[in-house]
Amino acid sequence: MPRSGIPSDEARLVPPNFITEIIDEDLRSGKYDLIVTRFPPEPNGYPHIGHAIASFIDFGIAADYKGRCHLRLDDTNPLTERAQYVEAIVNDMRWLGWDWGVHLYYASDHFDRLYEMAEALIKMGKAYVDSLPEEKIREFRGTPDRPGIPSPYRDRSVEENLDLFRRMRDGEFEEGAHVLRAKIDMTSPNMKLRDPILYRIIHAEHYRTGTKWCIYPMYDFAHPLSDYIEGVTHSLCSSEFIENRAVYDWLVETLAGCCGLPEWPRPKQIEFGRRSLEYTVVSKRKLVKLVEGGLVSGWDDPRMPTLSGLRRRGVRPQAIRRFVQKVGISRTDRTVDIALLEWAIRDDLNAVAPRVMAVLDPLKLVLTNVEGEEWLEAPYFPPDIGKEGSRKIPLTREIYVERSDFALEPPKGWKRLALGWATRLRHAYVVVVDEAVRDDRGAVVALKGRVLKDTLGKNPEGIKVRGAIHWVSARYGLPAEFRLVDRLFRVPHPDELPDFLDAYNPESLEVKQGFIEPSVKDDPPDTRYQFERLGYFWRDPVDSTDAQLVFNRIVTLKDTWARREKAQRPRKAAAKKAGPVAKRPPELTPEARARFERYLAQGIGEQEALILARETELGRYLEAVFGLPRKTVAPWVVHEIGPFLRRGENRIRPEDLAEILRLLAEGQVSARIVKEALQKAQESGRRPAAIVLEEGLSVIADEATLSPLVDEVLRAFPERVAAYKAGKAGLLGFFVGQVMQRTKGRADPQKVKSLFKARLEE
Secondary structure, eight states, rough: OOOOOOOOOGGGOOOOOOOHHHHHHHHTSOOOOOOOOEEEOOOOOOOBHHHHHHHHHHHHHHTTTTOOOEEEEEOTTTTTTTHHHHHHHHHHHHHHOOOTOOEEEEEEGGHHHHHHHHHOOOOOOOEEEEOOHHHHHHTTTTTTTBBBOOOTTOOOOOOOOHHHHHHTTTTSSSSTTTTEOSSSSSTOOSSSGSSEEEEEESSSSSSBTTTTTTTEEEEHHHHHHHHHHOOOOOEEEGGGGGGTTTHHHHHHHHHTSSTTTTTSSSOOEEEOEEEEEETTTOHHHHHHHHHHTSSSSSOOOOTBHHHHHHHHHOEEEEEEHHHHHHHHHSOOOOEEEEEHHHHHHHHHHHTOOOOOOOEEEEEEEEEOOOOEEEEEEEEEEEEGGGGOOOOOEEEESSSEEEEGGSSSSSTTTSSBOTOOEEETTTTEEEEEEEEEOTTSSSOOEEEEEEEEOOOOOOOTOOOOEEEEEOOOTTTTOOEEEEEEOSBBBSSOOOSSSSSSSGGGGGSSSSEEEEEOOGGGSSSSSTTOOOOOOOOOOOTTTTTTSSSSSEEEEOOOOOOHHHHHHHHHHHHHHHHHHHHHGGOOOOTTTTHHHHHHHHHTTTTOOOOHHHHHHHHHHHHHHHHHHOOHHHHHHHIIIIIIIIHHHHHTOOOOOOEEEEEEHHHHHTSSSSSHHHHHHHHHHHOOOOHHHHHHHHHOOOOOOOOOHHHHHHHHHHHHHHHHHHHHHHHOTTTTHHHHHHHHHTTTTTTTTHHHHHHHHHHHTO
């Protein structure tokens, strides 16, 4: 296998980031010859958009360095893992375009070696069998401000531990009777190091190993050692595993050179910020609730964020990869605007989807001066796409138009059909509607009109043509069902609600019965189309047949949600002017509604106000924070203090929160520093403001301090400086990020940015 090399920025699939900087330095120092990563999903559910992002990082970085990436199924829990999930993961990863060659592994492949390593730890005196019940183990582990208590079984002899562990393996004990624990440090401030559990007893059949085992390794034991066994060099994972890294490193260092493991290379864990997506949930528990509650048709429902759902919807893997590339990698968690995913889908389909016409809500238009039929030539692509190809579309006496394209009383700016108006049929003639046929109730059921001769490809002289509409021949149009798929939730952050189902969008699927032009009849079933004026569609791969065509809408032509929100702004402004009483969520009790309206009046955002109104403990805490506007404090209470309040573990007093938020308002600290200080305060019980003072975390805005760092970055990256000066302006963010990294997020980014601009323009 050739040595990995450092790729140029232009050749990278994954844009440069802090992980690639670490890998670059590892290669320069000679620490590793070949870069090996792994993508390790647990087979307990279907992969979703979050897995696509993580797999892009793992497989993409390996490809950039001409290394390799393994696909490993971390199957250490027989209670939840299934072969069907393995199949879904493998299929979805292949669909995304990832290639692991022969390197498909399972944690269960290593069960024998992992057991051997567990015995090795016992023999070293670094693991013991604990017979405390589960609740006592939790109690003895302590809290962030109280050290743990050693188990009375911690000092069992090596011989007794080996005997008990082997009897556990042989099935002699019931579940919960014993566990194997590492012997590390019961007083460590990192609670993960307080003698973590390595093995537990589970009497259940494993989908691969059957009943061979009745003890199974914990994730924190199996994961790092599976990496080590497989020769992984860089174990990339999301930020939720930051504290687990201490256990990872302890196991790797303790067992280096033991049980057939080499002294080198050893794997290292690197964490990146998690990416969540607006209007989406990806928790398996919540996805199961959607499926089992009948709110979606299954795991592959086109509205689901699962990869099988996106695939059935018609999204191409190229769009997913483009999306995750744009999302980027950083150390911090963030929520991604779903409009970015929709943009990537449109951008991908625009160049490949032939244009055809379909009518989803048909209204018949009888062209009284048309006899027989005329087959017209229509291009599949507009000129700017640069693709050739056309099809024949039949113009007949009776055609279908969209019901919404006709107005008896057209509003100002109307550019469609109306009585007496001239409107063009796409790729055909200009028509004039002469009569609207109504039923007994006055509803329009049909139109009568006429074609203006000699208007094919040109407008009539002296007549104003009001726009162009799509249409389908009534004689030749193919009947079809159209499924209009939309966002599954009505709010950007459904996870933040006490019950995420409160945000379920009942209009996320609308079914229409209409017609599509006959040219699609013999097309390959996987053809994606742009239905002119309507959106991108393709045939549903499950339900569509030659006898009954079914089309899923992949994505709209434009961001309709943005337009909707814009249209609602006048109403929202009017509601605000009228007072917060205009917003009355029906699901709130009268008392909660009163609190909700009071919070709105204080300028608090709707979603945060809703959470505070429902969760009275959070509301009481908010009201105990004095001296600051409620709208300033509310986000910190909901998002930072709230999770600890719910668990009964909050250690930050309202006055302590007020103190550090005043520092933020004065510009002495950044929001990132506040978040870091709050996390440390929850762990230690110290005042957040005191942590800022004692650890020197205040914002660095002094030019004398920042200028040398700016100069250092410019000297370190001469190629990127040249690229910036050649027009690659996006590199400014990279330069600023380097200083932020060197100051651990303390530098004032605006000051740093201005310094870089000044230097780079010299």
